Every structure is written in structure tokens, then in C-alpha cells.
Amino acid sequence: GYDALFGAVAVNPLLTGQPDQSLPASYTPAGDTPPPPGNWKAPAVYDVFAPNATDTGPDSVSVHNLPAGTLPAPPDSYQPGVTPTSQILDGDGQAGFPGFDGEEANNALGYTAAAQEAGIPVTYTYLSDVHDDQYGANNGNAFGPGEAGYEAQIREYNAAFTAFFRRLANDHINKHNTLFLVTVDEGDHYDGSGPLNPGCDGVHTPCQYTAADGTRKVGEVDTSLPNLLGNQSPSNTTTFGFDFDDAPALVVPNQSNPTGPRPGPNDPTVRTLERQLSSAQEYNPIVGHDVPITVNMADENEETILHMVNADPNREPTLTMFGDPSFYFQSSCDTGAPTNLAGCPLQSPGFAWNHGDIQPEIATTWQGWVGPGIKNLGETSSVWTDHSDARPTLMTVLGLQDDYNWDGAAIAQIIGSSHNGWDRWRHDGGSALPWTISVNKRGYEGLTAAYEQLDAPFGQFGLNTLNADTSALAGGSNTNDSAYTATDAQLQACESQRTSLVGQIQAVLQAAERGQAPVSEWEDRYLIGRADRLIADTRTLAGAPTPPSSTVCS
Numbered sequence: 001g002y003d004a005l006f007g008a009v010a011v012n013p014l015l016t017g018q019p020d021q022s023l024p025a026s027y028t029p030a031g032d033t034p035p036p037p038g039n040w041k042a043p044a045v046y047d048v049f050a051p052n053a054t055d056t057g058p059d060s061v062s063v064h065n066l067p068a069g070t071l072p073a074p075p076d077s078y079q080p081g082v083t084p085t086s087q088i089l090d091g092d093g094q095a096g097f098p099g100f101d102g103e104e105a106n107n108a109l110g111y112t113a114a115a116q117e118a119g120i121p122v123t124y125t126y127l128s129d130v131h132d133d134q135y136g137a138n139n140g141n142a143f144g145p146g147e148a149g150y151e152a153q154i155r156e157y158n159a160a161f162t163a164f165f166r167r168l169a170n171d172h173i174n175k176h177n178t179l180f181l182v183t184v185d186e187g188d189h190y191d192g193s194g195p196l197n198p199g200c201d202g203v204h205t206p207c208q209y210t211a212a213d214g215t216r217k218v219g220e221v222d223t224s225l226p227n228l229l230g231n232q233s234p235s236n237t238t239t240f241g242f243d244f245d246d247a248p249a250l251v252v253p254n255q256s257n258p259t260g261p262r263p264g265p266n267d268p269t270v271r272t273l274e275r276q277l278s279s280a281q282e283y284n285p286i287v288g289h290d291v292p293i294t295v296n297m298a299d300e301n302e303e304t305i306l307h308m309v310n311a312d313p314n315r316e317p318t319l320t321m322f323g324d325p326s327f328y329f330q331s332s333c334d335t336g337a338p339t340n341l342a343g344c345p346l347q348s349p350g351f352a353w354n355h356g357d358i359q360p361e362i363a364t365t366w367q368g369w370v371g372p373g374i375k376n377l378g379e380t381s382s383v384w385t386d387h388s389d390a391r392p393t394l395m396t397v398l399g400l401q402d403d404y405n406w407d408g409a410a411i412a413q414i415i416g417s418s419h420n421g422w423d424r425w426r427h428d429g430g431s432a433l434p435w436t437i438s439v440n441k442r443g444y445e446g447l448t449a450a451y452e453q454l455d456a457p458f459g460q461f462g463l464n465t466l467n468a469d470t471s472a473l474a475g476g477s478n479t480n481d482s483a484y485t486a487t488d489a490q491l492q493a494c495e496s497q498r499t500s501l502v503g504q505i506q507a508v509l510q511a512a513e514r515g516q517a518p519v520s521e522w523e524d525r526y527l528i529g530r531a532d533r534l535i536a537d538t539r540t541l542a543g544a545p546t547p548p549s550s551t552v553c554s
Contacts, residue, residue, distance in 0.1 A: 047085050386408060483547055
């Protein structure tokens with residue numbers, strides 16, 4: 001079964017050992033009605049570092065602009081009841097969860113520390129980003145790179161992490177007995193002009209983005225996608241729904257009967273919209289001229305290749321447009337936007353860091369590991385990893401097993417001696433690697449590298465097929481769409497071949513990760529060779545001016 005606790009009233013007593021308290025009848029949250037008898041107030045969970053700023057609750061304080069280049073100085077060790085901390089409050093000023101974008105480091109790490117101290121062995125923590133105005137120091141506007149408020153928030157986060165690790169150390173929770181993983185869900189693309197003082201580094205010289213008249217050129221460009229397409233192609237009246245984003249997923253309903261079956265990828269309605277998106281341009285005030293709005297596009301079959309499809313067909317997009325990351329596509333125009341321009345583009349200062357798109361600065365992520373069984377490699381870019389590698393790496397290092405059929409693979413390059421930590425197997429002189437990996441580590445690493453490039457969305461197979469699909473979607477006409485249909489058939493054949501091969505590779509890798517059987521030399525050569533050939537086939541497909549007459553992936 002699955003047991004869970006939801007809400008601070010249920011969670012905070014577990015973390016603090018203190019009971020809930022009855023709310024007074026006079027307590028009325030903003031816009032709410034008085035609570036019925038028996039409503040309860042959660043006991044307080046405290047943050048890790050009171051001098052750190054908070055923007056939640058009635059006791060909010062402004063950000064401390066710690067001097068550049070100086071280390072944060074929270075207390076040398078955490079002592080309950082002595083170290084200065086403050087209650088973590090919800091939006092109504094009560095002890096509770098601060099909510100999304102209220103997870104500044106002092107708040108989020110406070111809950112994490114409390115959970116660890118309460119004996120919860122596995123904790124996940126989300127931190128709000130530092131490039132948005134978390135503490136209200138910039139009138140709610142996003143920061144540019146190296147801006148003083150941005151750097152101040154980074155120092156605040158550094159101070160909170162310092163207090164967090166010192167608090168855990170006081171609890172005897174440290175890198176010698178605990179595995180830590182810090183990562184990001186994705187990168188971000190900065191939308192805005194360069195600083196007004198070129199040469200600034202942010203640390204010693206803060207970068208400036210606000211002109212003397214108060215104007216700023218920092219922010220994404222909001223544009224109405226329906227307005228843009230309607231102005232540029234008035235004859236196309238196709239209706240569609242989409243999520244607001246720089247890479248929107250579009251759903252095209254049945255145009256004559258909204259409750260009827262949705263049109264398929266070859267439907268003329270869908271294909272006309274895809275061609276229109278491929279050719280559409282929008283004025284970008286950041287660069288001062290029109291630019292194409294579409295970088296790449298994926299139809300339903302390519303979405304399957306990129307692992308964007310789940311078991312519910314009603315949730316599958318008709319197509320996904322990976323757009324220019326300077327834009328934020330929405331349904332309506334912003335107030336005050338230039339209505340004389342198609343799409344009424346307007347640079348919006350509230351957000352300046354776009355994500356969810358295809359660009360390298362967004363797609364490139366990192367993982368930071370420390371703990372028993374992890375090598376101290378420092379920063380390295382020599383290992384290609386993906387988010388899905390985190391779980392098998394955790395399971396392998398910890399010596400845990402379950403019956404879950406995971407994606408990804410253990411990152412063997414970072415796994416080393418367990419130093420008498422939790423290693424339960426010791427098949428290889430104290431290494432956290434099971435012997436089934438270490439006996440042919442080179443073969444295992446080679447196979448995982450091929451597997452990543454074959455199956456990961458940003459691997460070479462996925463990028464090649466996406467480029468092929470993008471070119472095919474842009475071409476053809478309602479009277480002759482043979483090039484698109486031929487390319488689509490090729491992509492389906494490639495996906496079928498990949499699915500079969502990935503299943504074979506996963507079985508071999510998971511057997512090694514679970515200590516069941518090593519990767520044999522024959523499996524290594526055969527499976528890597530097949531993966532390389534499939535990737536090369538998709539490269540051929542992406543580079544072909546017209547779809548080949550024979551099946552490329554075979």
C-alpha cells in the first residue's frame with residue numbers, strides 16, 4: 001500500500017514531536033471563511049538560518065546584501081534553541097508550507113533538516129531559483145546575470161547551505177554516512193540585453209541593467225500565438241489549445257465537433273498549422289528585428305521517440321513546437337502591448353529565464369554527488385549523464401534492490417570506495433560498485449554511453465530524428481505531402497528498431513547493476529555496434545534532402 005501525510009497539520013507534528021493546536025474562532029485566512037470547530041494549527045518548523053531573508057508571512061524581512069567576496073557567517077554549530085532561526089510560515093502567516101516559489105534555501109533546507117532529524121531517511125528538497133526576485137528587492141522583476149540583487153540572493157543561499165550542513169553535522173549526519181545529490185531539473189536561457197557596464201563580473205563589480213530613466217531591457221518577450229498566426233495567415237482559422245511556454249505543446253481538436261475524435265498527424269488541418277508555425281516570424285524587441293519563432297517541431301511519432309507520450313491518449317499533444325527561447329507564447333496580448341504588430345510582442349520584466357526548450361543552455365544539466373562510495377572528482381564534463389541516471393546510481397551505491405524496471409544507468413565513473421560506509425556487498429575490495437560492474441567496467445561504461453545516446457531525449461538518436469521531423473513538417477502542401485508521410489514512416493521504423501534494442505540493453509545493464517551478471521564482451525560489442533548503426537541511420541535520415549526510398553533503420 002501507499003501511506004502519505006499531506007499538509008502541515010499532518011506533517012509538522014511528525015517532524016517536531018509537538019501536537020497541533022486548535023485555531024481560534026476569530027482566525028480567518030484572507031478571502032476565506034472562519035474555520036469550523038476543531039480546525040487545527042500546525043506546530044512550527046524552523047528554518048536553518050534566521051538572518052537569511054524570507055518573503056513569507058507577516059515577519060518578512062528584506063534581503064541582506066552580504067559583502068561581496070566574504071563568506072557567510074552563521075553560527076559555528078547548530079544548537080536547538082540557541083541558533084537564531086525563525087518559523088517557516090505559509091501565506092496566511094501561520095506555521096506551514098510556504099508553497100511554490102516560497103522555497104528559498106532557508107525554508108526548504110529547514111524542512112529537510114527537520115525531516116532527517118525525525119528519522120526520515122530519504123528526503124527530496126526543491127529550492128526556488130535565485131534569478132527571480134525572491135525577496136522583493138527588485139520590485140518583482142527578474143534579475144539579469146551578475147546583478148547586485150542576484151548576487152545577494154546567491155550569498156543568502158550560500159549562508160543557508162552553510163547553516164544546513166553545520167546543523168546536520170551536529171546531528172552526526174555528514175558525507176561519511178549520508179549520500180547527497182544536488183542537481184537541477186533543467187537549465188535556463190537568459191532573455192534580455194547585456195549589462196549597461198560591460199566588463200562587470202557580478203562579484204566585484206555588480207552588473208547594471210536599469211537605465212537612468214528607470215527602464216530595463218531584461219525579460220522574456222510575451223506574444224500571443226493565436227494573434228500572430230491569425231494576422232500572418234488570415235485564411236487559416238484552425239483552432240487549437242496549448243500550454244503557455246516558450247516550447248508550447250499544441251492540441252488540435254476536431255474542428256467540426258469539439259467532442260469528436262481528434263485529427264491525426266496526417267490530417268490537412270494539422271499539417272497546415274505545422275507549416276504555418278514553421279514559417280512564422282515575430283518581432284523580437286531584444287534584438288530589434290523579426291526572427292523565426294520555431295527552432296524545432298515534433299509530431300506525435302517524434303513525441304514518442306522523445307518520451308513525451310504517456311498511457312493516456314487524451315494527454316498526448318498533437319504537436320510540440322520548440323520555439324525561440326526569447327518568447328513566451330500565450331493566448332492573449334499583454335496590457336500595453338503594441339497591437340499594431342502581429343502577436344503584439346512585449347518584453348515583460350517579471351520573468352527573464354526561460355526553460356523547457358531545446359537549446360543547449362536549457363538542455364545541459366549537472367549532478368553533484370558526495371557521500372560514501374562516491375569518488376571526489378571535482379567538476380568534470382567527461383561523463384554524459386541524464387536525469388534518469390540518478391535513481392540507478394543511488395540504488396547501486398546504496399546496495400539496494402527492488403523490482404522496478406528503471407530507465408537510465410548507474411554512473412560507474414563516479415562510484416568508488418565505500419570507506420566502511422553502508423557497503424553491504426564488498427565484492428571488490430570495499431568498492432561500492434558491485435563486482436558485476438567492476439569485472440568489466442570498461443564494457444559497462446561503453447554500453448551505458450551508447451544507451452544514453454540511443455534512448456535519452458537529448459541523445460544523438462533523439463536529436464537526429466527531431467531534425468528530420470522538423471524539416472519534413474515544414475514542407476509539402478495539401479495537394480502533395482508525400483515527403484512528410486515518407487519521413488514519418490521512416491521515423492516509425494527507426495523507433496520500432498530502437499524500442500527493441502533498448503529493451504535488450506536495459507536487461508544487460510540492470511543485471512550488472514543488481515549484481516546478477518556482468519556485461520560480457522560479446523554483449524558489449526554487439527549491442528554497442530547495433531546502437532551506433534541506428535544512430536548513424538538517423539543521421540543519414542536527418543541529412544537527406546528527400547526521404548530515402550528504402551528503409552533507413554533496419
